Amino acid sequence: xxxxxxxxxFWYDFVVGDDWQIAxxxxxxxxxxxxxxxxxxxxxxxxxxxxxxxxxGWSLHRATRSR
Amino acid sequence: MNALPLILTVFVAxxxxxxxALTIVMATGLTREWRSTFQGMGAALxxxxxxxxxxxxxLTLLPLSALRLVVGALLAIFGLxxxxxxxxxxxxxxxxxDEASAYLREVAAAKAAPVQARRGVTDWYSFTxxxxxxxLEGLEVVFIVLTFGANQHNIGAAVIGAVAAIVVVSIxxxxxxxxxxxxPENWLKFAVGVMLTSFGTFWGAEGAGVDWPGNDAAxxxxxxxxxxxxxxxxFWLRSRKATVSAPDKESEVVSS
Numbered sequence: 001x002x003x004x005x006x007x008x009x010f011w012y013d014f015v016v017g018d019d020w021q022i023a024x025x026x027x028x029x030x031x032x033x034x035x036x037x038x039x040x041x042x043x044x045x046x047x048x049x050x051x052x053x054x055x056x057g058w059s060l061h062r063a064t065r066s067r
Numbered sequence: 068m069n070a071l072p073l074i075l076t077v078f079v080a081x082x083x084x085x086x087x088a089l090t091i092v093m094a095t096g097l098t099r100e101w102r103s104t105f106q107g108m109g110a111a112l113x114x115x116x117x118x119x120x121x122x123x124x125x126l127t128l129l130p131l132s133a134l135r136l137v138v139g140a141l142l143a144i145f146g147l148x149x150x151x152x153x154x155x156x157x158x159x160x161x162x163x164x165d166e167a168s169a170y171l172r173e174v175a176a177a178k179a180a181p182v183q184a185r186r187g188v189t190d191w192y193s194f195t196x197x198x199x200x201x202x203l204e205g206l207e208v209v210f211i212v213l214t215f216g217a218n219q220h221n222i223g224a225a226v227i228g229a230v231a232a233i234v235v236v237s238i239x240x241x242x243x244x245x246x247x248x249x250x251p252e253n254w255l256k257f258a259v260g261v262m263l264t265s266f267g268t269f270w271g272a273e274g275a276g277v278d279w280p281g282n283d284a285a286x287x288x289x290x291x292x293x294x295x296x297x298x299x300x301x302f303w304l305r306s307r308k309a310t311v312s313a314p315d316k317e318s319e320v321v322s323s
Contacts (some may be wrong), residue, residue: 022151033272049292056151056300060155
């Protein structure tokens with residue numbers, strides 16, 4: 001069981017890294033883009049870059065705000 | 068898309084990882100013994116080759132839109148983590164990754180460990196250290212090669228970039244017989260973070276169904292914009308830092 005946990009922890013750290021909120025924002029950006037494209041017919045190519053820049057800025061702000 | 072940007076991107080990304088693996092291999096080999104170190108390195112390379120051979124062809128069988136959605140998301144997340152670390156290091160919120168001091172730490176640990184023969188390996192410590200170092204850094208190389216190569220349906224070109232990086236870094240390392248501490252590692256990581264984030268965003272959005280204005284040419288705009296925004300964050304944090312009391316540079320644990 002410990003080995004499975006360690007295996008999972010390794011891959012979580014490898015893919016998600018230090019800040020899970022970056023991953024959450026990227027996934028949210030992709031989901032919203034797909035919804036806009038496929039249900040509203042909007043070619044929302046601009047949306048994911050906005051989420052990406054916001055994710056980086058938010059993560060940097062949280063990492064440095066108390067220091 | 069032309070194969071050259073693919074090869075160059077993979078080359079730079081893999082060179083950064085190769086420098087870190089080389090530090091561990093050099094520290095182990097020069098301090099203890101080369102035979103077990105090379106055995107560990109060889110075993111790790113075999114594992115990495117098997118992973119590439121199994122996952123690589125499987126990835127190319129996936130529908131392109133699904134592949135781009137998943138791989139784009141992973142690359143963007145991966146790239147943003149690299150950028151985050153690079154920006155924090157560039158602004159002094161995180162200690163710079165120093166290959167020279169990493170090398171000294173590895174040497175000190177290698178000198179202190181006892182020599183123990185196991186499973187046909189003369190020095191088990193050298194073997195496991197080289198194996199772990201090459202495997203962990205190599206997994207990032209494999210990830211980059213497979214995601215970039217599969218998306219472009221050109222894993223061969225990505226492999227060329229990766230192998231060239233490993234060969235160049237290895238030759239340089241063995242020529243100077245020391246870690247490559249003069250490599251501007253943080254700025255290379257910044258550049259790689261920009262590339263991974265840009266390609267990830269481009270492919271991820273395509274996978275979600277968007278048509279980029281100008282198709283592939285959109286990358287020529289996206290890459291500089293990501294670089295500019297990231298550089299903007301560096302200036303923002305530097306100016307913010309100047310207005311508050313000096314932070315503790317070592318308070319965040321440094322990883323590769």
